[in-house]
Amino acid sequence: MNPASLHLNAAAVAIVMLAAMLIVPATADTQTPQLLSFSSPTANGTYGIGSAITINASYNELLKSTSQIVVRLNTTTDVTLSAVTDTIAPVHAGSLTDGGAIQLDAASAVVVSGNYAYITSFNNHALEIVDISDPFHPAHAGSLTNGTGGALLLTPRGVQVSGNYAYVASSGSDALEIVDISDPANPAHAGFLVHGTGGARLDDPRGVFVSGNYAYVASYGSSALEIVDISDPANPAHAGFIVNGAGGALLANASAVYAAGSYAYVAAYGSNALEIIDISTPASPAHAGSLTHGSGGALLANPAAVQVAGLYAYVAASGSNALEIVDVGNPASPTHAGSLTHGTGGALLSGPRDLAVSGTYAYVASYSSNALEIVDVNNPASPVHAASIISGAGGALLNGPEGVALSGGYAVVPSWVQDSLEIVKIGTSTISGTYTVAAGHAVPQLDVQSITSQAAEDIAGVTNASTTMPATTIVPARLLAIDGIRPVITITAPTKTSTGAIADTTVRVTDNRGINTASVLVNASTSAGYSGFTATQTSATQVDCTIVVTSSGDLIINATDTTGNTQVAAEHGYAISYPPSVTSITPATGSNNGIVTITNLTGTHFAPGASVKLMKTGETNITAGNVVVASPTAMSCTVTVNYVTPGAWTVVVVNPDGQEGVLVDGFTFVYVAPADTGGGGGGSSISTGAAQNIPAGTQADFGFTASRVAKVSVTAGEGGIADIIVTVEKVGGLPRNVDAPGTEILEYNEISPYRAAEDAIAGACIEFFVTRSDLAARGWNPGDIVMLRWHDGAWQQLETHVTGSDGTAWHYRAVTPGLSYFAIGYAEGQAIDDTAGEEPAPAETATPAATPLLTAAVTPEATRTPAPGPTASPAGLPALFAALAIGTIACSRLRRR
Numbered sequence: 001m002n003p004a005s006l007h008l009n010a011a012a013v014a015i016v017m018l019a020a021m022l023i024v025p026a027t028a029d030t031q032t033p034q035l036l037s038f039s040s041p042t043a044n045g046t047y048g049i050g051s052a053i054t055i056n057a058s059y060n061e062l063l064k065s066t067s068q069i070v071v072r073l074n075t076t077t078d079v080t081l082s083a084v085t086d087t088i089a090p091v092h093a094g095s096l097t098d099g100g101a102i103q104l105d106a107a108s109a110v111v112v113s114g115n116y117a118y119i120t121s122f123n124n125h126a127l128e129i130v131d132i133s134d135p136f137h138p139a140h141a142g143s144l145t146n147g148t149g150g151a152l153l154l155t156p157r158g159v160q161v162s163g164n165y166a167y168v169a170s171s172g173s174d175a176l177e178i179v180d181i182s183d184p185a186n187p188a189h190a191g192f193l194v195h196g197t198g199g200a201r202l203d204d205p206r207g208v209f210v211s212g213n214y215a216y217v218a219s220y221g222s223s224a225l226e227i228v229d230i231s232d233p234a235n236p237a238h239a240g241f242i243v244n245g246a247g248g249a250l251l252a253n254a255s256a257v258y259a260a261g262s263y264a265y266v267a268a269y270g271s272n273a274l275e276i277i278d279i280s281t282p283a284s285p286a287h288a289g290s291l292t293h294g295s296g297g298a299l300l301a302n303p304a305a306v307q308v309a310g311l312y313a314y315v316a317a318s319g320s321n322a323l324e325i326v327d328v329g330n331p332a333s334p335t336h337a338g339s340l341t342h343g344t345g346g347a348l349l350s351g352p353r354d355l356a357v358s359g360t361y362a363y364v365a366s367y368s369s370n371a372l373e374i375v376d377v378n379n380p381a382s383p384v385h386a387a388s389i390i391s392g393a394g395g396a397l398l399n400g401p402e403g404v405a406l407s408g409g410y411a412v413v414p415s416w417v418q419d420s421l422e423i424v425k426i427g428t429s430t431i432s433g434t435y436t437v438a439a440g441h442a443v444p445q446l447d448v449q450s451i452t453s454q455a456a457e458d459i460a461g462v463t464n465a466s467t468t469m470p471a472t473t474i475v476p477a478r479l480l481a482i483d484g485i486r487p488v489i490t491i492t493a494p495t496k497t498s499t500g501a502i503a504d505t506t507v508r509v510t511d512n513r514g515i516n517t518a519s520v521l522v523n524a525s526t527s528a529g530y531s532g533f534t535a536t537q538t539s540a541t542q543v544d545c546t547i548v549v550t551s552s553g554d555l556i557i558n559a560t561d562t563t564g565n566t567q568v569a570a571e572h573g574y575a576i577s578y579p580p581s582v583t584s585i586t587p588a589t590g591s592n593n594g595i596v597t598i599t600n601l602t603g604t605h606f607a608p609g610a611s612v613k614l615m616k617t618g619e620t621n622i623t624a625g626n627v628v629v630a631s632p633t634a635m636s637c638t639v640t641v642n643y644v645t646p647g648a649w650t651v652v653v654v655n656p657d658g659q660e661g662v663l664v665d666g667f668t669f670v671y672v673a674p675a676d677t678g679g680g681g682g683g684s685s686i687s688t689g690a691a692q693n694i695p696a697g698t699q700a701d702f703g704f705t706a707s708r709v710a711k712v713s714v715t716a717g718e719g720g721i722a723d724i725i726v727t728v729e730k731v732g733g734l735p736r737n738v739d740a741p742g743t744e745i746l747e748y749n750e751i752s753p754y755r756a757a758e759d760a761i762a763g764a765c766i767e768f769f770v771t772r773s774d775l776a777a778r779g780w781n782p783g784d785i786v787m788l789r790w791h792d793g794a795w796q797q798l799e800t801h802v803t804g805s806d807g808t809a810w811h812y813r814a815v816t817p818g819l820s821y822f823a824i825g826y827a828e829g830q831a832i833d834d835t836a837g838e839e840p841a842p843a844e845t846a847t848p849a850a851t852p853l854l855t856a857a858v859t860p861e862a863t864r865t866p867a868p869g870p871t872a873s874p875a876g877l878p879a880l881f882a883a884l885a886i887g888t889i890a891c892s893r894l895r896r897r
Helices: 010-016 772-778
Strands: 035-039 052-059 068-073 078-081 083-097 107-113 116-121 126-131 139-145 156-162 165-170 175-180 188-194 205-211 214-219 224-229 237-243 254-260 263-268 273-278 286-292 303-309 312-317 322-327 335-341 352-358 361-366 371-376 384-390 405-407 410-415 420-436 448-457 481-483 488-491 502-510 515-522 534-539 542-549 555-561 566-571 581-586 589-591 593-604 611-615 625-631 634-642 647-654 660-670 685-694 699-703 709-716 721-731 745-754 761-771 785-791 794-797 800-805 809-816 821-826 857-859
Touching (some): 035 448, 052 068, 052 448, 078 420, 083 371, 083 384, 107 156, 107 410, 126 156, 165 214, 224 254, 263 303, 263 312, 273 303, 312 352, 322 352, 352 405, 488 555, 502 515, 515 542, 581 647, 589 593, 589 685, 593 647, 593 660, 611 634, 699 721, 709 745, 745 761
Parallel strands (some): 156 205, 205 254, 303 352, 581 660
Antiparallel strands (some): 035 052, 068 078, 107 116, 126 139, 165 175, 205 214, 214 224, 214 254, 224 237, 263 273, 303 312, 322 335, 361 371, 410 420, 488 502, 515 555, 534 542, 555 566, 581 593, 761 809, 785 794, 800 809
């Protein structure tokens, strides 16, 4: 029995510690993988341009995933085959039985190193060495029996190889025997360590694993893990040990051991457990963790063998008739990951004695099943039966298999009952690639013409680089005809005219195989309905179509042959010219003085070289500059104006052929008042806001930044407001027909509506601010600020509220029944202080079906309050003011969304 089916030298120990890697078995196979044949799973048939055809190259054994072969087809195309697929199908390859010089009576454990297999013979009390360089014809190389040269080899159980030495667990000798195998034909005793020497625990040793300068021995009779210093193979010495119960260790009848990194993993037959030992200090190994039978579902009755690969330990549990997989990512707390029991899915796992893991498969020697079971462990949580081979199948000698080791694409299995060594070929590989039919390729039957290069490497590392063709190519009986010849289309060009019918247009389609379909399209529509259309199949490979074209447009011919090859031809001699259309413009408003940049003019059929103009009845057309046609659906431009008439203008796009697309009233110029040269002086600035579809009684908010006016809220009257633009212009002076107020004024603003009649507005609220520095410079208090409105030839003081302050300014709001000229000025103590008490909660705000163009928000009519009656002129103001406290609308404080 072999507790560890593969040899790792000292340099490889560090690699084993990498959790993501699986163990790679030692190699012995020197046979070159054979290329058996080429084939294709693609169905028989004829394939046209663009068709994908799979080509397979079959090999007699398993290959590495990096293998590839480049073949040249009879289409003169080179195709690389590189997708490797394994087929696990174990079959008998070769065998060797006990007799003569061959020592295989009760063959027990096996390890492979290089071209040799090393087998312990329990009844011959010997170590047998077999040359397996030819797996189909294994041969005796040499052997060493008990007593020869001082060798201690009574009933040997386990064996490991490191460098030029084999390490044998001799259960009957209670010893670790070290054999010099530098000459496999003449193995010789090198050294030994027996039970008790220097404190060694070697009573009935069953398993051994070598890593670096130490051999780790599972001592069945000592119920211990013994660690032996083998830095001098001639004089091995006791280094340390741990026995059952020490620090919680479960080591009763330890039967197998595997070392990886700083830990040794022990199959404790009598403890029904997997024990993990910390061996970072060989002189004092310590219990790290363990998993017992039944814990978390673990199947660990009488574990006989263990191997670690990546984050998992794989255990052959002979008493459970199972393969148990343990998650050892945390050695202190191993957990059950998955298991497979005898009979599940056809698995043969009765009395498993040994196992080897490579890649995504575990290979299990099932003693009572007389079989080699192969388990797919790609998903450790759910291992499944992959394949198996039983004794007698194809001549296989597998009666009572005790061990298993891997050699390239082969499994090497000693059989206790059959006194033999069986070599099993594990499976085969296929390398696949895809050939895509290209234009111009045409052969009656696809085939592989030659091998351009080959790099087929088996998992033992032997490569086939031959370019010699195999006996068979793509199975001779297959059709797989290749037709990469496109149909040929000939067009008699139509008369290039824009009116009247175009007669006698002829389309001819010919092909090497036959015409399947031939359609004629005009204006990207179907050919149906065109008078005079006829199609004549003049031969199996030719179709003539005569067309009378009754509408102008592009003539497109699509032809498909019986293989699916397509061809398209076109005649553009009379292409339709489509007029453009204009659907939107961004921005849709702008100042009537200066430069307006149109960032996005959208529509369809914009042609390169198109122009843009704006038109209004009675006004001179405005031609845009910097026109860029970004695509058939998007344009940009700039418009330069000098105090043009405000209001809506129609946007027109003109293609180079003269066809136009219009957007009626698509752009609105907003009035910007020129500076008043008759008095007042100063400059001006303007900002605008717009909204649409404001229901009756709801309020639209417009934010501004050009002056002290921050927001204007307009409430729609009974009929609602379909479209409105509001402008706020900070003016440096007043028109000549507007008198100056009789008090000091901080700022004048003209607030004007466009696109909406004055009677459509039920009222408005104006929010503004005055900086603390403004007040301080004039010695005013926050309550001295009011807003005045010019109406009916007089200034009216509006109801003005102090709404709050921040670090730089005081904030106010005033209510007004309409829009006009407004002034922010001084009226001692006339502002209503809303900050003195608790601020009232804002009224609920519904969301009407308004479509703001910029940042307008909408407030329902519920925010309106009854207008108070007129009040006396405020004290301290000149009689020039019509002192009315306008309370038509109570402006709710709406937060910007």
